Amino acid sequence: MIPARPIVFLLRLALGALLIVAGLLKLRDPTAFATEIANYQLLPGGGAVLAAILPAIEVVVGTSLLVLPGAWRRAAAGAALALFVMFTAAVASAYFRRINIDCGCFGTGGGPIGALTLLRNLALIAMAVVVLRFDRASGANAAPRPATPAVSG
Amino acid sequence: MVPLITRALCLLGAGALLGLAVNGVRSDGVRFARFAPPSVCTMTPARGEAPDPAPVEALAPPDAAALCGDPSTLIADVRPAADFAQGHVTGAIHLPCTATGEAASAAVDLVAGRQTLIVYGDGTDDAQRVADELRQRMRRRDLRIAVVSGGFGAWSQAGLACSSGPCLHCAVPPAVSASVTPGPAGTP
Numbered sequence: 340m341i342p343a344r345p346i347v348f349l350l351r352l353a354l355g356a357l358l359i360v361a362g363l364l365k366l367r368d369p370t371a372f373a374t375e376i377a378n379y380q381l382l383p384g385g386g387a388v389l390a391a392i393l394p395a396i397e398v399v400v401g402t403s404l405l406v407l408p409g410a411w412r413r414a415a416a417g418a419a420l421a422l423f424v425m426f427t428a429a430v431a432s433a434y435f436r437r438i439n440i441d442c443g444c445f446g447t448g449g450g451p452i453g454a455l456t457l458l459r460n461l462a463l464i465a466m467a468v469v470v471l472r473f474d475r476a477s478g479a480n481a482a483p484r485p486a487t488p489a490v491s492g
Numbered sequence: 493m494v495p496l497i498t499r500a501l502c503l504l505g506a507g508a509l510l511g512l513a514v515n516g517v518r519s520d521g522v523r524f525a526r527f528a529p530p531s532v533c534t535m536t537p538a539r540g541e542a543p544d545p546a547p548v549e550a551l552a553p554p555d556a557a558a559l560c561g562d563p564s565t566l567i568a569d570v571r572p573a574a575d576f577a578q579g580h581v582t583g584a585i586h587l588p589c590t591a592t593g594e595a596a597s598a599a600v601d602l603v604a605g606r607q608t609l610i611v612y613g614d615g616t617d618d619a620q621r622v623a624d625e626l627r628q629r630m631r632r633r634d635l636r637i638a639v640v641s642g643g644f645g646a647w648s649q650a651g652l653a654c655s656s657g658p659c660l661h662c663a664v665p666p667a668v669s670a671s672v673t674p675g676p677a678g679t680p
Contacts, residue, residue: 369515369522387527395511396504403503414499421500 342473351404351412351470354419354463358401364446365394375443379429397422404470413474420467427460548611548623549638556610556640557652564607570622571613571644581612581647587622603630612640612647619643 365372369390376386400422403415426444433440433452442452515521551559559565560583567584569576576586585602603609609626613619619639627637640647 366514368520369518370520370527373522373527387522387524391515391522391524392508392511395514396507399507399510400503410495411499411503414496415503417496417500418503421504 342469347470347473350466351416351474354416354466354470355401355404357463358397358404358419358422361445362394362397362401365390365397365443367446369394371447372443375441375447378438378440378443379433380438381429381432413471416467416471416474420464420471423460423463423467427457427464430456430460546633546636548620548627549636550616550641551610551638552641553647553650553652556612556638556647557650559608559610562608564605565610566603566606566608567610567612568622568626569613569644570611570619575614575644579644579648581644581652584612603635607634608636608638610638610640613643614645615643616641 372394373387373390376382376390379386382389396418400415400418403411404419407415430442430444430452434454434457438452440452441447442456444456556567560567560581567581568587569580569584570587571580573586576584580586609623609630611619611623611626613622616639623637623639630637642649
């Protein structure tokens, strides 16, 4: 089943806006965000570099989803999918290790990680997959439409 | 497929470069060389949550030792496991970092029926950091949290009760970083 184009369009807008907002909120206090990353206990160096680059990546990918044309927009959807997969893996890791920490998904104070956080991230992955898979109709890689026979009479 | 991945990598790379550039020019950016990961897992209080009920106190070793026999007092050792095994305050639980929910839950459960939590480390500062974090997690107004001034060194120099060796009856499995010594306080 192919979702209607307005639905794909709205999903793309939602993903783009969400990434931009999340990135800007994290940019407010990069050191606090670095602490949030370190709390996941996944990166030996504490994630300071990741804290510096991740918010800007989110803003760039989110903006690309909203404004770039065709093939670049699909690439942005792919990048967003990669980001969401990475975030979900980190959240799932903390959740199943039962580490009681803030998500850090929207900067500081986003609330502790729970099953809902995991479900939300899985929903974002699903949205990104839909955009990546079905947004191509308006892109540069769009398959040529078969010629519509003229109907007369 | 390959152009798609290439373009996606270009976007990610552009974002990374932009992030590094912005971080470099910001006065409050992350300083890679100076950034120190937290010694304990931090957790920001939820919105609307009450402020800290009381600040962490500092106790001299003899004052802390006077509370050892009190069943409403729990003592936590925040030093590394090897140091804890070499010697620790009798009855102290080992809580270097609440690394797992299980360990954190065990610590919170142990504190549940207590009125005082005493934290000590190698010195005052390391214990203070952990005590501040524990204060954020355990926001009970009737819970007093204190650090031992001077840490375990000051405690030992004062000739106060210590014990050695890993805990024998841990409430938390050894695989996790917090271990518990439930023995009675005051026995060497």
